[in-house]
Amino acid sequence: MSNLDIKIGLEVHTQITSLKTKLFCSCPSDYRGKPPNTNVCPVCLGLPGALPVVNIEAIRAALMVALALKCEISDVLVFTRKHYFYPDLPKNYQISQYDGPGSIPIAKNGYIVIGVDGGLKKVRIRRINIEEDPGKIVYPTGSLLTSKYTLIDYNRSGIALLEIVSEPDLRSPKEARAFIDKLRSILEHLGLVNTELEGALRVDANISLAGGSRVEIKNISSAKDVERALTYEIIRQSKALETGEKVRRETRHWDAIRKVTVPLRVKEFEEDYRYFPDPDLPPVKISLKLIEEIYQKLPELPDQRIERFIKTYGLSDYLATVLVSEKVLADYFEECVKYCGNPEIIGNIVVNDFKRWVDEMDIEVSKAVKILTPNQLCQLVYMLNNNIINIKILKEIIPKVLKYNKDVNTIVYEENYIDISNEEVLMRIIDEVIKENPKAVKDALINPKAVNYLVGQVMKKTRGRANPELTNKLIIKKLKELSGTP
Amino acid sequence: MLKEDLKVWLERISKLSLIRISSEEEEIILNDMKKIIEFFNTINSLDLSNVEPLFMVLKDEPVVRDDEVGESLSVDEVLKNVKEVEGGFIKGPKTA
Amino acid sequence: MIILSKLIRKGATELVELFKSDPRLIEEYIVSVYEVIDRVEDLVRSYITLRPLNEVLADGAKVRETLTNGFKGRLAGLLVAVKDVIVTKNLRTTCASKILYDFIPPYNATVIERIIGEGGIVVGKTNMDEFAMGSTTENSAFFKTRNPWDLDRVPGGSSGGSAVAVAAYEASIALGSDTGGSIRVPAAYTGIVGIKPTYGLVSRYGLISYGTSLEQIGPMARNVSDLALLLSVIAGYDPHDSTSLKVRDLNYMEFLKPTPMKKYRIAIIRECVSEGVDNTVLTAFNRSLRRFEEEGLEVLEVSIPIIKYALPAYYIIAMAEASSNLARYDGIRYGYHVSVEGRTWDEVYTEVRSEGFGLEVKKRILLGTFVLSAGYYDQYYLKASKIRKLLYDEFMKLFKEVDVVVTPTTPTTPPRFGEALTDPLKLYLLDTYTVVANLTGLPAISIPSDIVNDVPVGLQLIGPRLSEGYLINLAYIHELKSGLKDLVPTAVSGYV
Known part of the structure; x- marks a missing residue:
C-alpha cells in the first residue's frame, strides 16, 4: 500500500481513569454502570451560575504524559472554550485547550518511537490538550439515523480527558496500530489510564492519499479497529481515485459492527468554534519546580523497560518489545520470572502462546493472567524442564487452560499428557x-x-x-x- | 469592518448562534447592528500591534481543587427542571 | 390607614442591634416591610418573585429562636432583596428572561449561603434587564421597574429592581451584580449606595454569567454603614470560584470613621468631566469635590486619553463573553422548552432561543458571536483586550500617585422611559464612566452626590485593588457631610 503515499494522523482521546473526580467538579469519575443522570452536579450539568474549578491532579497527570512523550511544556495552563451546539454538551461549549492568540496547549512538539518492520520510527506529537468529556447520547432505536429523538445521560459529562494529537507521520494502518499500542502502553506504565475500561481510549483518524483530500474518521474505540477502519478507507479511497472519482474532504463515522465507514451529515457552514480563553479559569502557572518534581517521580517507561528486559533477562529485542506493549503482559512476565526463573522460556511462552491465544480468543489480558496465573505457568515450566511434558504438549495445554479455566495439573493427568520417554x-x-x-x-x-x-x-x-x-x-x-x- | 454584506453577515451569524431573526425584528436589528459595528470600529484607528492583550484581571494564582469526591445532585434535583424525561434520561432532539 | 412600625425607616446596622436585644421585633419588622410592599409595589414593581409573607415569617421565627440561643449572626433578621441573576435554591430564578421563566435552581449561590448563615432572610427576587443586559431595567421580559423619585423615569439598571426595593424600603438591603455599571448606575439613579467590589473579592458562584471577566456581585444599601455590613458578609475566599481571591475575615465596619484614615489624594479624570456631561451632574459633582477639599484632601486633575476607547472595548468583551455564556440556554435541561420529537437539535435550539431571548439579548449574542468569529477575532475581541491592557496599565500607574479617582457615576440624570432605547448607543453611553472599573477589575462605589430637581445624582469613587475599606471611609465622610443617607424618594414618601 506504500505506493499510495498515505498520510495518517491520529487524535487520541483518553480518560485519565486514575482520577477520583471529574475535571472541573467533585463528582466521581467512576461513571460507568450508574443509572442515567445520577452522577452530576450544577457544574457538570452546566446549570446557570455554576463555575468550574480545575482538578489539580489532572494537571499533574497531563504533565506526566507530556514528559513521557518528550514534549515542550507550556509555562501556563490556559483553558479555552470551544463552541459548538450538541445535545451531549451541557454548556454548548467544551472547555478545552487551543493553540492561538491568548491560548496555548499544555504541551506540544513531542514524539513517540514505534517499532516498524524491525526498525524504529519517530512519530511526532503535535500537542496534548486537557479537556472535558461530553455526556452520552443513547439512541432509542439503537441507530443515530432512525431515532426520532435522543436520550441523554450526563454522567460522563466533565470527565477529564487528554487529547493527544500526532503529526501526519504515519504511513500505514499497521503503523497507526503500533502507535496506539505504544501510546497505550505509556499511559498504562504511567499509571494514569486503565485502557480496558469501555470508552477509556477513543481515536479519530485523519487520512489522505496522494491526489485525494483529508478524510476524518471519528469514533474508533480500539487499536485493532483503527487498523481496520484505516484499511477500509484506503481501499475505498484508492478505488475512488482509480476510477477518477473525487475523494471529498469530509468526516466519516466508523461503524464498528458493520466494519465500514459512513459519511456524517454535511454541515451547511464550515465549523467556526470561536475559541477564546475561558474567563472562568484564569491561567495556572506551571513552575519548573513542579515539572522537575513530576519528572523525578516518573515511573519506568516502556522504552526503559524493554532495555531492562533485554539486559536483565537476556530476551530478544522482539520478545521484550511485545511483552512491554501491554503493561499487564510485562507485569505478568516479571511475576512469573520472579516465581520460577527461566526468563527466556517464559518470555517465549508468554509472547508466542499465551498472548497469541488471548488475542485469538478475544479475552482481556488482565482476565487471562488470573486464569493462567504465574503459579500455573510456572508449574508447566517445571514439568517441561523435568521432561514430564514436552514443549508440544505445553503449547496444547495453554489454550485449554484459558478456555476451560482448569488447573494445569488436572489437565495434564486427566488428558494423559505425560511425556513418553520410555x-x-x-x-x-x-x-x-x-x-x-x-x-x-x-x-x-x-x-x-x-x-x-x-x-x-x-x-x-x-x-x-x-x-x-x-x-x-x-x-x-x-x-x-x-x-x-x- | 465587515467583509460582507450586512444581510449576508446577519444570516451567517444567526446560524452560528442558533438565533433566528423574525422579519419584524430584522429591520431594527440591522439598523442597530450597523450603528454598533461602526461604534466598535472606532477602535480600529489605534495601532496596538505591540500591545499584549489582557483577558482577565486576576493577579493571584487561581483557585484549584484537590481530587476529592464531593456531593452530586439527587436525581430528582437533576430532573426537576427537565420537561421531557424518559427512564431517567433527558429527552433531546435528533442528531441526524 | 395602618400606622407603620418605626422600624421600617431604620438602617440595617441599627436593626440588627435592635433584634439582638429584642428578637421579637423581627416579626414586627417583617410585617411592616410587607405592608410597604403592599403599598408601593404596584407603583414601582421591584420584585419578579416575592416570597409569601408566611414563609418569610417562618424564617424570621427561626432566626429569632437562634438569637435567643445566643446566635450572633451579622445579618440576623434582615430582609435581603436579591437580584434575579443570583441563584436561590428552590426559589425561582429567571434572569428576567422568558428562557428561564420557570427555572427552580437546585442550589444556592455562595453569597446566598453566607447571607443565610448570618441570619439574613431572602425576601424576593428583583427585576432587572434580561440577563443583566441593559442600564435601565427596561429590558426585562416581564415588566418595567419605575424610579421611586419620579415614576416616569427609569431606575437605572441592570440591578434596577434591587435598587428600587432598597430605595423604596421594600427590603433592608439588597444584592446586585455589576458587569459594566449595573449596581452603580441604578444606585445613582435611586439615591442609594452600591459598590462593585474588586474582581475576585466576592464569589461569583451562583451568579448567572453575562460578562464573566468583568462582573461582580455587590451590596446595595440606603447608607454606607449598611453597605459595609453586607459587603463584610459576602466578601472573601470561595473554593467554588476559580477567580476568588484568597482573602478572609473581612470587616469593613472598621472603616466607618468620620475623618480620613489616610491623607487621600483624589484625582479627577479630565476626559470624564469635559464632554457629554449634563450640567446638573457636573454641578453636583463639583459640590462633592468641595466636601472632600474641606476635609483637607487634595484634588488633582489627570488625563487618560485611552479612556475614550474603554466603552467600545467594554461592549466588545462583554458581548463576546455573553455569546458564550448564553450558549447553554437550549431548553433541554431547564427553562423554556419546545417538544423535541422528530426534530433536529438545530431546529429545536433555534426555536427555543429565538422565542426565549428578548431583542437586546439577541443583539448582544449575535454581536458577541461575530467578534469571536473566524476572521474577526483579532480585529475586535483581541484588540479590545489590548485596549483593556493599556487602560489597566494606566490605572495601575495612576494609583501609584493617587489614592482614589472620582467621576460622576453617570453622565446624565435618569432618562424617561423609552428615551435611552431610541438608539442603542444612547443606552450604552449611560455606562461611560462605570465600565472602566470592570475592565480593570478595580473596586468602585457610587454614593449620592446631590438631589437636583428632586432627582438624585451619583458620585463614583474608584480605588486601587482591594481598597474597599478606604472607599467606604471616604463614602462615609461624604455621607456625614452631605447628610445624604436613608433618603425617602418622593413618589413613595407617603407610604413609608
Whole structure:
C-alpha cells in the first residue's frame, strides 16, 4: 500500500481513569454502570451560575504524559472554550485547550518511537490538550439515523480527558496500530489510564492519499479497529481515485459492527468554534519546580523497560518489545520470572502462546493472567524442564487452560499428557509405523529429511506425547539397522 | 469592518448562534447592528500591534481543587427542571 | 390607614442591634416591610418573585429562636432583596428572561449561603434587564421597574429592581451584580449606595454569567454603614470560584470613621468631566469635590486619553463573553422548552432561543458571536483586550500617585422611559464612566452626590485593588457631610 503515499494522523482521546473526580467538579469519575443522570452536579450539568474549578491532579497527570512523550511544556495552563451546539454538551461549549492568540496547549512538539518492520520510527506529537468529556447520547432505536429523538445521560459529562494529537507521520494502518499500542502502553506504565475500561481510549483518524483530500474518521474505540477502519478507507479511497472519482474532504463515522465507514451529515457552514480563553479559569502557572518534581517521580517507561528486559533477562529485542506493549503482559512476565526463573522460556511462552491465544480468543489480558496465573505457568515450566511434558504438549495445554479455566495439573493427568520417554514403549510404536509406511521408509533411507514424516506419524499415534528428540533418535537408529549400515 | 454584506453577515451569524431573526425584528436589528459595528470600529484607528492583550484581571494564582469526591445532585434535583424525561434520561432532539 | 412600625425607616446596622436585644421585633419588622410592599409595589414593581409573607415569617421565627440561643449572626433578621441573576435554591430564578421563566435552581449561590448563615432572610427576587443586559431595567421580559423619585423615569439598571426595593424600603438591603455599571448606575439613579467590589473579592458562584471577566456581585444599601455590613458578609475566599481571591475575615465596619484614615489624594479624570456631561451632574459633582477639599484632601486633575476607547472595548468583551455564556440556554435541561420529537437539535435550539431571548439579548449574542468569529477575532475581541491592557496599565500607574479617582457615576440624570432605547448607543453611553472599573477589575462605589430637581445624582469613587475599606471611609465622610443617607424618594414618601 506504500505506493499510495498515505498520510495518517491520529487524535487520541483518553480518560485519565486514575482520577477520583471529574475535571472541573467533585463528582466521581467512576461513571460507568450508574443509572442515567445520577452522577452530576450544577457544574457538570452546566446549570446557570455554576463555575468550574480545575482538578489539580489532572494537571499533574497531563504533565506526566507530556514528559513521557518528550514534549515542550507550556509555562501556563490556559483553558479555552470551544463552541459548538450538541445535545451531549451541557454548556454548548467544551472547555478545552487551543493553540492561538491568548491560548496555548499544555504541551506540544513531542514524539513517540514505534517499532516498524524491525526498525524504529519517530512519530511526532503535535500537542496534548486537557479537556472535558461530553455526556452520552443513547439512541432509542439503537441507530443515530432512525431515532426520532435522543436520550441523554450526563454522567460522563466533565470527565477529564487528554487529547493527544500526532503529526501526519504515519504511513500505514499497521503503523497507526503500533502507535496506539505504544501510546497505550505509556499511559498504562504511567499509571494514569486503565485502557480496558469501555470508552477509556477513543481515536479519530485523519487520512489522505496522494491526489485525494483529508478524510476524518471519528469514533474508533480500539487499536485493532483503527487498523481496520484505516484499511477500509484506503481501499475505498484508492478505488475512488482509480476510477477518477473525487475523494471529498469530509468526516466519516466508523461503524464498528458493520466494519465500514459512513459519511456524517454535511454541515451547511464550515465549523467556526470561536475559541477564546475561558474567563472562568484564569491561567495556572506551571513552575519548573513542579515539572522537575513530576519528572523525578516518573515511573519506568516502556522504552526503559524493554532495555531492562533485554539486559536483565537476556530476551530478544522482539520478545521484550511485545511483552512491554501491554503493561499487564510485562507485569505478568516479571511475576512469573520472579516465581520460577527461566526468563527466556517464559518470555517465549508468554509472547508466542499465551498472548497469541488471548488475542485469538478475544479475552482481556488482565482476565487471562488470573486464569493462567504465574503459579500455573510456572508449574508447566517445571514439568517441561523435568521432561514430564514436552514443549508440544505445553503449547496444547495453554489454550485449554484459558478456555476451560482448569488447573494445569488436572489437565495434564486427566488428558494423559505425560511425556513418553520410555524407549521400549516408543520402539513398539516406531515398529508399527515402519511397518505401516514402507514407502516412507524407503524415502527416508535415501533422504534423511524424510525422517520427519515418520516422526510425525509417531506423534500422531501418541497424540503428541512422544518425546520428539528421543523419537527422532530412535527412528534414525532403526533405519540404520534396516539399511544394515553400522 | 465587515467583509460582507450586512444581510449576508446577519444570516451567517444567526446560524452560528442558533438565533433566528423574525422579519419584524430584522429591520431594527440591522439598523442597530450597523450603528454598533461602526461604534466598535472606532477602535480600529489605534495601532496596538505591540500591545499584549489582557483577558482577565486576576493577579493571584487561581483557585484549584484537590481530587476529592464531593456531593452530586439527587436525581430528582437533576430532573426537576427537565420537561421531557424518559427512564431517567433527558429527552433531546435528533442528531441526524 | 395602618400606622407603620418605626422600624421600617431604620438602617440595617441599627436593626440588627435592635433584634439582638429584642428578637421579637423581627416579626414586627417583617410585617411592616410587607405592608410597604403592599403599598408601593404596584407603583414601582421591584420584585419578579416575592416570597409569601408566611414563609418569610417562618424564617424570621427561626432566626429569632437562634438569637435567643445566643446566635450572633451579622445579618440576623434582615430582609435581603436579591437580584434575579443570583441563584436561590428552590426559589425561582429567571434572569428576567422568558428562557428561564420557570427555572427552580437546585442550589444556592455562595453569597446566598453566607447571607443565610448570618441570619439574613431572602425576601424576593428583583427585576432587572434580561440577563443583566441593559442600564435601565427596561429590558426585562416581564415588566418595567419605575424610579421611586419620579415614576416616569427609569431606575437605572441592570440591578434596577434591587435598587428600587432598597430605595423604596421594600427590603433592608439588597444584592446586585455589576458587569459594566449595573449596581452603580441604578444606585445613582435611586439615591442609594452600591459598590462593585474588586474582581475576585466576592464569589461569583451562583451568579448567572453575562460578562464573566468583568462582573461582580455587590451590596446595595440606603447608607454606607449598611453597605459595609453586607459587603463584610459576602466578601472573601470561595473554593467554588476559580477567580476568588484568597482573602478572609473581612470587616469593613472598621472603616466607618468620620475623618480620613489616610491623607487621600483624589484625582479627577479630565476626559470624564469635559464632554457629554449634563450640567446638573457636573454641578453636583463639583459640590462633592468641595466636601472632600474641606476635609483637607487634595484634588488633582489627570488625563487618560485611552479612556475614550474603554466603552467600545467594554461592549466588545462583554458581548463576546455573553455569546458564550448564553450558549447553554437550549431548553433541554431547564427553562423554556419546545417538544423535541422528530426534530433536529438545530431546529429545536433555534426555536427555543429565538422565542426565549428578548431583542437586546439577541443583539448582544449575535454581536458577541461575530467578534469571536473566524476572521474577526483579532480585529475586535483581541484588540479590545489590548485596549483593556493599556487602560489597566494606566490605572495601575495612576494609583501609584493617587489614592482614589472620582467621576460622576453617570453622565446624565435618569432618562424617561423609552428615551435611552431610541438608539442603542444612547443606552450604552449611560455606562461611560462605570465600565472602566470592570475592565480593570478595580473596586468602585457610587454614593449620592446631590438631589437636583428632586432627582438624585451619583458620585463614583474608584480605588486601587482591594481598597474597599478606604472607599467606604471616604463614602462615609461624604455621607456625614452631605447628610445624604436613608433618603425617602418622593413618589413613595407617603407610604413609608
